[in-house]
Amino acid sequence: MKDVCKDAKLIIAYGTCACFGGVQAAYPNPTGAVGIGEVIGKDKLINIPGCPPNPYNILSTVLYLLTFGKPPEMDELKRPTFAYGRRIHDHCERRPHFDEGRFAESFGDEGHRKGYCLYKLGCKGPVTYANCSVLKFCDVGAWPIGAGHPCMGCTEPGFWDTMTPFYEHLPKVTIPVSEGIITDAEKIGKMAITGAGAVIALHAGAGVIKSRLKKKKGEPQILSSSNEKSEKEEG
Ligand code: SF4
Structure with missing residues (x-):
């Protein structure tokens, strides 16, 4: 070289x-x-x-x-x-499902078949910078998330160390768990990541999704998730 x-x-x-x-x-x-x-x-x-x-x-x-x-x-x-310059997550076709708390829980389940967000299946789109979600691949408009597979974060340095296990979701991410109405799209997308094993604060903070939550009036329910305990268990 x-x-x-x-x-x-x-x-x-x-x-x-x-x-x-x-x-x-x-x-x-x-x-x-x-x-x-x-x-x-x-x-x-x-x-x-x-x-x-x-x-x-x-x-x-x-x-x-x-x-x-x-x-x-x-x-x-x-x-x-x-x-x-932007994250996969910023332009992902499944993003509306993320914002409203609709997730595939396992490969092949109803949410997966309906095209729900793949975050719980290990999607690293929220911390991966690339234009796959806009450009897609080849001339057939295909890309992994479109085909039902989570983003593996392959455009980031050291992704084999920082993005694995590939089929476990990112640690300490805050996600919406109830359906709601998005009232301020401009506020969605704020994130903080502090390196490998990062602590990530993801979108969907209080104030992003307003009321109309079935379980609770006022601010939306927010769930802090971790690899040790699934959102489903906590929710
Ligand atoms: S977590 Fe993944 S599948 Fe879900 S909206 Fe973000 S990039 Fe798309």
Whole structure:
């Protein structure tokens, strides 16, 4: 890499292994695998992560370079913000179900067949930055969540360590548990994440969904969930 890249004007790392080390960099990382940026530095680097990465994102990046003669705007992980500036969750087709507390509880159950939110099945869309939910893949408009499978967070660094177990939901997430009426969509989407094993505060805070809750008048019921105790048990 050092020999090949030293005179390059720009370097595009394509795929999560190239960008962040991928599965072979998972703990305990016996081979010491790293992303390209750890080898050659990040000054000339553009990361297009994903497992697989979306081909339209590298095509768009190359076209941008050819058109404007400079790299597109990037985030702190060197990912183009046009593709990785928002979370999967922000534009997910199942988001209305999340906001109103409708979740698939297991694969194949009624909620799953109805297209409910996959958060409880392990979806990492709330903490994953990528445009899969908008761009989808190939020319058939398919993508994992659309096919009923949770997002695995594959565009994030170290996702094999930070996003596993893949079929368990994120820890300490606050979610709505009752159906309600969304009155302020602008307030939905606020989140705080503090690294691996993160404490996440997800949307649906008091005031987002107003009254009309069947069980309780006034502010909506909010449930703090954890891996140890399911929302269903608590609800
Ligand atoms: S948790 Fe996953 S399935 Fe549910 S709305 Fe967010 S991204 Fe979509």
